[in-house]
Each structure stands twice: as structure tokens, then as C-alpha cells.
Amino acid sequence: MSSKADPPPVFKQMVKFDWGQLEAQQWSAIKKDPHDLVKEWTRRWEVCGENFPFPEAAPLVFLMVEKINQKKPVNHTLELSKRLILQGVGNIKNTSAFVDQSTKGVCKNHDDFYRELAKAMIETKTEWLQWPATKSLPIPEPQHHTYVTPYHGMPFPYAPTMRWIARAMDFFDLVYFSEHHKDSEPLQGLYFRDRFSYYYDYILSESPKVYLFPTSCNMGATDLLKMRCSAIQPLGIEWNPVFVDEFKQSPCNFFWHDLNHARRIHQHNQELMNQFACNWPEMYLYQTSVKDQLLTLCTRSNIYRRLIKMILFEVVHEDAIAWDWTSIWDDIVLGDGNCFPYEATVLDAGKNRHTVKYYAKSAPTLATFYNKMRHEFFEEEFGKDYIVDVKFRTLEHIVSGVVEILTFIHAQSDIDRDIPSRERIETLILSQQYCEAKHVAHPLKLDVDTSFEDALSRHLEIQKR
Numbered sequence: 001m002s003s004k005a006d007p008p009p010v011f012k013q014m015v016k017f018d019w020g021q022l023e024a025q026q027w028s029a030i031k032k033d034p035h036d037l038v039k040e041w042t043r044r045w046e047v048c049g050e051n052f053p054f055p056e057a058a059p060l061v062f063l064m065v066e067k068i069n070q071k072k073p074v075n076h077t078l079e080l081s082k083r084l085i086l087q088g089v090g091n092i093k094n095t096s097a098f099v100d101q102s103t104k105g106v107c108k109n110h111d112d113f114y115r116e117l118a119k120a121m122i123e124t125k126t127e128w129l130q131w132p133a134t135k136s137l138p139i140p141e142p143q144h145h146t147y148v149t150p151y152h153g154m155p156f157p158y159a160p161t162m163r164w165i166a167r168a169m170d171f172f173d174l175v176y177f178s179e180h181h182k183d184s185e186p187l188q189g190l191y192f193r194d195r196f197s198y199y200y201d202y203i204l205s206e207s208p209k210v211y212l213f214p215t216s217c218n219m220g221a222t223d224l225l226k227m228r229c230s231a232i233q234p235l236g237i238e239w240n241p242v243f244v245d246e247f248k249q250s251p252c253n254f255f256w257h258d259l260n261h262a263r264r265i266h267q268h269n270q271e272l273m274n275q276f277a278c279n280w281p282e283m284y285l286y287q288t289s290v291k292d293q294l295l296t297l298c299t300r301s302n303i304y305r306r307l308i309k310m311i312l313f314e315v316v317h318e319d320a321i322a323w324d325w326t327s328i329w330d331d332i333v334l335g336d337g338n339c340f341p342y343e344a345t346v347l348d349a350g351k352n353r354h355t356v357k358y359y360a361k362s363a364p365t366l367a368t369f370y371n372k373m374r375h376e377f378f379e380e381e382f383g384k385d386y387i388v389d390v391k392f393r394t395l396e397h398i399v400s401g402v403v404e405i406l407t408f409i410h411a412q413s414d415i416d417r418d419i420p421s422r423e424r425i426e427t428l429i430l431s432q433q434y435c436e437a438k439h440v441a442h443p444l445k446l447d448v449d450t451s452f453e454d455a456l457s458r459h460l461e462i463q464k465r
Helices: 019-032 034-053 055-070 077-094 112-125 158-179 190-207 223-229 251-275 280-294 305-317 326-334 363-373 395-412 422-430 450-463
Strands: 209-217 232-238 240-246 248-251 338-346 353-362
Touching: 019 034, 019 055, 019 209, 019 223, 034 158, 034 232, 034 280, 055 077, 055 158, 055 209, 077 158, 077 353, 158 190, 158 209, 158 251, 190 251, 190 422, 209 251, 209 450, 223 232, 223 305, 232 251, 248 251, 251 280, 280 326, 280 395, 305 326, 305 363, 305 395, 326 363, 326 395, 363 395, 363 422, 395 450, 422 450
Parallel strands: 209 232
Antiparallel strands: 240 248, 338 353
């Protein structure tokens, strides 16, 4: 029997972290000022290169581990794949080395060392810091030893962590395809993975000009517009198939779809850099200034705020154009049949893969945008007002939104051009010659756009004269 003087028993409390909530809190801080995080990562990159410590990925990695452990593989091969994936995450979250003060000349007996090591392991508590707590993450100088520990001994090295995340996305797809082998057949082509996964190492090596950061947090159009002018490019993590860009995509394919967006955005940024004598941070700050001004059109009391936001989304996200006054103007008024950069993946007679770069005649941006607003691209079957008010998805209203954007750019920049007439803007929307068939194949259930038919009749009459 214990006396009153005895200390109370101590129970070990098992706390289950909500990694998804932690990741959401982290991204909330990042979206407020992504440039601040870029400065911190670049400081680490200057010391460690592409293997700089990346503990900001910890919440997502641990969330993915939870999701992987919930999976019950249907066969031994998938069970082995699961084991390999989990072994891989052990390598990135536990890269630190226990270092004492021994040298080649002064060292302990093995038994003495292991007693100290066992004590250290009992006392060690790993707490993964969150952004902005990692703002000044110390990077210790590695002590000299015959055997060198990779990554400065720091956990979550950037490039290896990113490669593990990509392998984990493959695993999620394999499990889903096995559990839904018939229903999932249309998703198994993995179009984006096949074409764009080979860009992954290229983008990882482009740090500090651009950084990839996967997230399971919801990223809306506004978030993507704001992140477009920073060095951080998010890659979406989904646990189930999702409808994106007119098709249902598997989690893995969606991940590579986002990688292609990041790749194109980065390469268009490189084009902007080629035009201006500035460094990358200055270029991103310039884009931020343009973005901040243009997005005022989407926040003030304006009936077209959602429509204008999605026109800008078409330009700076879908077309990957930089937040630059002239570049945005040129893309909005891109005419019928102008040359636009493309690439395609083809197989030769021996089934060898080739990537072909080419320029080809393009549809006007506004013609493509009009079709996306009226067909299944962002939505299935019905239009959703939170994307663009259904009543404004007509030629007449889209022209008005475009005029508002161009008028604003004309007033805020030094562009010495006339604002196109409504008739000229109508012509861009009416021109369908080079529009891809996929943008007209599946119409949404919307009221007939009489303004399109009226404008088409007027323009045909003008051509006859």
C-alpha cells in the first residue's frame, strides 16, 4: 500500500497528432508570405545544395505514412511494396548521426559507448518544427569522421524527400487500381505521369530559382494565382481520383499534372528573366506587385470579380504566363492561329519514347476560355457559381470582363496600345478554328448563349460586305 508521501504514478500519454491540421496551419502561414519561406530555404540551399533540410515536409510525410498504413494490400506483391515505401520514409526522417567527441586518437570501449548511446536514445525526443518555427533552422557543421553521414545528418533532405513522395503516390495508385481493377481501367493510362515525370529531377535541380512543395491542403484558384508569383510551386496530393481539367484523374496522375503546371510556370519565368536584367528574387517581387494590383479587380465590389479572376487564372495558370503587364495583355488578345509552344510524347517503330518540342498554331486564349466556361472543364454537368456566376458565362459578359482587365492594365502600366474594341474581342471568342475538340465535346447544362449567336450573325454580315 502506498503512503500519502509516495509520488503519484506516472502514465505515458499517447498523443495522436493531427498531421493534416498541422499541415493546414503551416500552409496558412506560407500563403501569407511565400517569399519569406523562399529566403529561408535559399539560406539552407546555399549550405547544403538540393539536399537542404526540409522539415516543413514532415506533416505531409507523416500524414502519407498514416494513409499508407491504413491500406490493406490485396496481394503479397503490394504488401512488399508497402514495406519498401515505409522503409524509404525511415531513411529521410532519420538521417541524423549520434556524434560524441571521440577521435582517431581518443575513443571509448564499445560497451561504454553503447551504454551512453542507449541513454541518449531514451532521453531524445524528436519534435518536428513547423513553419514559421523553422525560420532560422540551424545547420550544424558536420564533425570530421571517416564515415560521412549524408545530408549533413539533417532530417527530411529536400530532393530525397520529394522523390519519396513521388514513389508514395505510385503506391497509392497501385493499391487503388488493385481494389477497383475494373472501374479504374479508364484511369490507368497515367497520361501526365508518362509525359512529365521526367521533368521531376530537372525541377528539383533548379533550386533556388524554384521549389516544389506538395500539399494535401485544398488549393483554390485564388491560392494558385497568388503562389504563381513566388518560387514555391505547390503539387496537389489527393487520396482518391479527382475531376480536374475535364478528366477524372488518379491521385498519382493528378500529382504529375501539377508538376507539369509547375514546370511550365518556371520555364515562362525563365523567359521573363531573359528579358529583364534582374535577379530571381527581384523578378518574383515584380510579379507580386503586378499580381497585387490586378487582383484588386477580384476583391472590390464588382459583379465580374469571379469572371475576371478566372480569366486571369486562364492566363497565368493554365497558359503559365508570368504576372507581367505586357505578357498578360499579349496572351489575352492572342489572335487566331498564332504560334504557341507545345511538346508531345511519341513512340517510334521500336516503341522507344521521344519527346518532341514544337510550335503550332493556337486557338485564341479567349476562345479556349469561353469553351471551358461552357463545357466540362472545371466542373461536371452543371456550372458552379463559386467558380464563375452561371449567368455571366456568355460572350457578352466575358467581353465586358476582358475590357475591364485591359482598361485597368492600360491605366496602371506603360503599355502604349489602344484597348481593343468589343467587336475585336468578340472575334477572338468567336474564332474556333484551332480549338481542341475536347473543349467542345461535353457541354454543361447552361442556358443558350444568345449573345454568341447574335455576335456570330453580325460578324458574318460584316464579312459579306
